[in-house]
Amino acid sequence: MVKDSSVPEVVILRLPLYIRALTQMSEEGQAVVSSKSLGDRLQITPAQIRKDLSYFGRFGKQGRGYKIASLIEELTNILGLNRQWNSCIVGVGRLGKAIINYPGFVPEGFKIVSAFDNDESKIGQTVNEIQILPMNKIRSIVKENDIKIAILAVPATIAQSVISDLVDTNVKAILNYAPIAPKVPKTLILRNIDPVLSLQSMTYYLD
Amino acid sequence: MVKDSSVPEVVILRLPLYIRALTQMSEEGQAVVSSKSLGDRLQITPAQIRKDLSYFGRFGKQGRGYKIASLIEELTNILGLNRQWNSCIVGVGRLGKAIINYPGFVPEGFKIVSAFDNDESKIGQTVNEIQILPMNKIRSIVKENDIKIAILAVPATIAQSVISDLVDTNVKAILNYAPIAPKVPKTLILRNIDPVLSLQSMTYYLD
DNA sequence: AGCTGTGAAACAATTCACAGCA
DNA sequence: TGCTGTGAATTGTTTCACAGCT
Numbered sequence: 001m002v003k004d005s006s007v008p009e010v011v012i013l014r015l016p017l018y019i020r021a022l023t024q025m026s027e028e029g030q031a032v033v034s035s036k037s038l039g040d041r042l043q044i045t046p047a048q049i050r051k052d053l054s055y056f057g058r059f060g061k062q063g064r065g066y067k068i069a070s071l072i073e074e075l076t077n078i079l080g081l082n083r084q085w086n087s088c089i090v091g092v093g094r095l096g097k098a099i100i101n102y103p104g105f106v107p108e109g110f111k112i113v114s115a116f117d118n119d120e121s122k123i124g125q126t127v128n129e130i131q132i133l134p135m136n137k138i139r140s141i142v143k144e145n146d147i148k149i150a151i152l153a154v155p156a157t158i159a160q161s162v163i164s165d166l167v168d169t170n171v172k173a174i175l176n177y178a179p180i181a182p183k184v185p186k187t188l189i190l191r192n193i194d195p196v197l198s199l200q201s202m203t204y205y206l207d
Numbered sequence: 208m209v210k211d212s213s214v215p216e217v218v219i220l221r222l223p224l225y226i227r228a229l230t231q232m233s234e235e236g237q238a239v240v241s242s243k244s245l246g247d248r249l250q251i252t253p254a255q256i257r258k259d260l261s262y263f264g265r266f267g268k269q270g271r272g273y274k275i276a277s278l279i280e281e282l283t284n285i286l287g288l289n290r291q292w293n294s295c296i297v298g299v300g301r302l303g304k305a306i307i308n309y310p311g312f313v314p315e316g317f318k319i320v321s322a323f324d325n326d327e328s329k330i331g332q333t334v335n336e337i338q339i340l341p342m343n344k345i346r347s348i349v350k351e352n353d354i355k356i357a358i359l360a361v362p363a364t365i366a367q368s369v370i371s372d373l374v375d376t377n378v379k380a381i382l383n384y385a386p387i388a389p390k391v392p393k394t395l396i397l398r399n400i401d402p403v404l405s406l407q408s409m410t411y412y413l414d
Numbered sequence: 415a416g417c418t419g420t421g422a423a424a425c426a427a428t429t430c431a432c433a434g435c436a
Numbered sequence: 437t438g439c440t441g442t443g444a445a446t447t448g449t450t451t452c453a454c455a456g457c458t
Contacts, residue, residue, distance in 0.1 A: 010427070011427095017404065020388075036439085043388065047431095048427090050442085051429090061435080062435040063437075063439045064438080078411065079407055079408070081407060085406075085410060110406050149413075172414075181228070181248075181250065183250065200222075200286055201398070202382070203287040203288060203292060204219050204222075204286050204287060206355050206380060207287065242418075255450065257417095257418065258419085270458045271457095
């Protein structure tokens, strides 16, 4: 299936959700699924699932549904999850360390191959077998190791300036944990992880 | 300002962003701001900012803009951020501990007053002055301490079952860090923090 | 002149509803 | 009969454009 920039981003954001649910179902021994039962599990309408999938191909069979194993494979290919993505972490404070030690990333194919920090006292230390390097090494290391994704875990105060540095490297995507709305060129992919915003919007609906 | 359920949720999600940018501008010594300059900082169109604010009132002055201090106050009131919200953390593994120690929550008015875990060996321990209690205490503690928000940091495998327990307490909102799409009654507010989904959708746009 | 607040227009996403295949 | 795939209808969101206040 061709990568088509006309696919709405909301659709792309749902695909990983589909893969996750399908994988579960597969582990539970199911071989086939309908858009209705997948939708039940994810609280998404069947029509939406069918329309989302239809952007990429015709993976189902009328009257039967989708073969789970092959749908997982299709979606995995579409998202480019059939290979390993090298990433680096920038900022190795408490948050950065927690991310490095979080076991959820590695099995998903996002290997953290390198870590950077500007704190003299941290440089040379090792966290989970990853050596902490100074920021001025980042350009060369990113290039040498084909690192496409940077995970940003520095304090908010310096986040924008670090992002500007990152833009000058070969990094193509940033997963940003700093509580700011960073300015990046729109060729760079950005996702923000910002629990404080989530909390602050929840309270509107309380009481 | 009246809490009107006809305000689109996307609008509510942007309000904390506005507060954050306005607070920064205020700290930088600015007293007044136009929708244009606020929009520049957040990469949001001025029209959208004006329309968002218009759901709640007329806070600006034509020809002049918005008084930053009073707009912050209005938005803070609208979101209910002018008071402290008690929360508890459920699951005190590596992730849960990292959250408890994350300094970003407390100043924002989300006090973690209590922590729960079912691991015998953890019960009674203290993390950042918070005592770890067994799960069977959660109903009473939530009630006694007027806890409205639960922060869920348990493994994916047990997350849905823990959520079912939470639904039986007085908790009104869940900030979920487990990588699942939980089923909750729609009266309960839910926000998911799911970095793996973010990573998996970014790769679509890489190479 | 400069900027807000807001209907109306444009655009985007979701859901409907049904033809058609297994 | 049971389900997909998909145009058409609906619903939701963003942007335009301008009257009107300061």
